[in-house]
Amino acid sequence: MKYAAQYLLSAVQLIQLYDGAVPLAVFLKNHFSQHKKYGSKDRKFIAQLCYSYFRLGHAGKKFSTDQAIKIAVFCCNDAPEHWASLYEENWLANWSFNLTERISFIQSIFPEFNSQLIFPFNQVLSKDIDATAFSLAQLIQPDLFIRLRPEKTRKIIAELVAAKMIFQQVLPTALALPNGTKLDHLIAMDKEAIVQDLSSQKVGDFFEIINGEWDREQGPITVWDCCAASGGKSILAKDILENIQMTVSDLRPSILHNLNLRFQRSGITQYKTFVIDLSKDASATAIELKNKAFDLVICDAPCSGSGTWSRTPEQLYFFKEEQINTFNQLQQKIVSNIIPTVKKGGYLLYITCSVFEKENEAVTQFIQSNSNVVLIEQKVIKGYADKADTMFAALFKRLA
Numbered sequence: 001m002k003y004a005a006q007y008l009l010s011a012v013q014l015i016q017l018y019d020g021a022v023p024l025a026v027f028l029k030n031h032f033s034q035h036k037k038y039g040s041k042d043r044k045f046i047a048q049l050c051y052s053y054f055r056l057g058h059a060g061k062k063f064s065t066d067q068a069i070k071i072a073v074f075c076c077n078d079a080p081e082h083w084a085s086l087y088e089e090n091w092l093a094n095w096s097f098n099l100t101e102r103i104s105f106i107q108s109i110f111p112e113f114n115s116q117l118i119f120p121f122n123q124v125l126s127k128d129i130d131a132t133a134f135s136l137a138q139l140i141q142p143d144l145f146i147r148l149r150p151e152k153t154r155k156i157i158a159e160l161v162a163a164k165m166i167f168q169q170v171l172p173t174a175l176a177l178p179n180g181t182k183l184d185h186l187i188a189m190d191k192e193a194i195v196q197d198l199s200s201q202k203v204g205d206f207f208e209i210i211n212g213e214w215d216r217e218q219g220p221i222t223v224w225d226c227c228a229a230s231g232g233k234s235i236l237a238k239d240i241l242e243n244i245q246m247t248v249s250d251l252r253p254s255i256l257h258n259l260n261l262r263f264q265r266s267g268i269t270q271y272k273t274f275v276i277d278l279s280k281d282a283s284a285t286a287i288e289l290k291n292k293a294f295d296l297v298i299c300d301a302p303c304s305g306s307g308t309w310s311r312t313p314e315q316l317y318f319f320k321e322e323q324i325n326t327f328n329q330l331q332q333k334i335v336s337n338i339i340p341t342v343k344k345g346g347y348l349l350y351i352t353c354s355v356f357e358k359e360n361e362a363v364t365q366f367i368q369s370n371s372n373v374v375l376i377e378q379k380v381i382k383g384y385a386d387k388a389d390t391m392f393a394a395l396f397k398r399l400a
Helices: 004-015 023-035 040-053 057-062 065-076 081-086 089-093 101-109 130-138 153-160 198-202 203-213 232-241 252-266 282-289 313-318 323-341 361-371
Strands: 144-148 168-171 176-179 193-195 221-225 244-250 271-275 296-302 342-352 372-382 391-397
Touching: 004 023, 004 040, 004 065, 004 081, 004 221, 040 057, 040 065, 040 313, 057 065, 057 313, 065 081, 065 101, 130 342, 144 153, 144 198, 153 176, 168 198, 193 232, 198 203, 198 232, 198 391, 203 232, 203 342, 203 372, 203 391, 221 232, 232 244, 232 252, 232 296, 252 271, 252 391, 282 323, 296 323, 323 342, 323 361, 342 361, 342 372, 361 372, 361 391
Parallel strands: 221 244, 221 296, 244 271, 296 342
Antiparallel strands: 144 176, 144 193, 168 176, 342 391, 372 391
């Protein structure tokens, strides 16, 4: 590629300017807006180099920025494609489709390179996670996943086939597409399909457990999505449980505004919303939660987001292990506030997109030790083998 060296120089300069204070995508967008000399192709290639650098996680910190970028691009791609001019012949000759072989070649040149340092927090992972596989998965761009809404599967698949779109049906209602695929011109998003990671969709298995136990003669299931964010789990609950009375809340009014718009597009019209800070002490939230009780409380808890870092690799690069304790304390505070709102015989679904034991199993142990609930099922939803996020979910039932 003609400008590969210039792109490398620009990426080095941007990486050295970036401090992680805002998402990398926002930083790059702002920079390119201020420097109009970059065309769309320039922006694309420079961003690719920046993201590749951060995909190397903590393993690249021993090298100069330009050297780390070259190592990262070599590790992250099955073929050199546009970047061949940046590499010596021996690199190109050893550019294998096999990631393990590529890493072995890097180690033959740089014995100090350690792929285990890509994700250096293996000692604090949830026990079911394969530390090596998870670490190497950080080098791979995850797919785009969509969940097909009820009765829309056949229609949407036919439209994608007719448009010659590349996709794979990985579950009856889940499709995987190359990241960056544009679908708005084909699909009524939120109405016909939801952009939702594969592991997030698999949280629906826990709703199916409730479906199997719930006596429909009791009427609709009252559901509170207490940290609702964009409402993806709420819509999933509606699609699976069907007859529900929905309440959603979040700390941020702006987030609830966006959720309202999304619910409108998805056809959900009957629901309640309120703003609440569940990180406050129980005494501070008691008034806001007074007389509220639900058959199901969904707690998609604020967390490190470590299971999603292959989408936002800059977060891995800047993360410090001591932050895990901060999230653990926050999660314990939140669950302590919401458990009293679960009706006797009702359910609590605790969810994170974290891979750390302190945010996952340690919190479920805290829940069991400090409340009258029984654990029905908990599991790590391993997305790292499917080019997806990795998540954790645990379903509890409150004893009568």
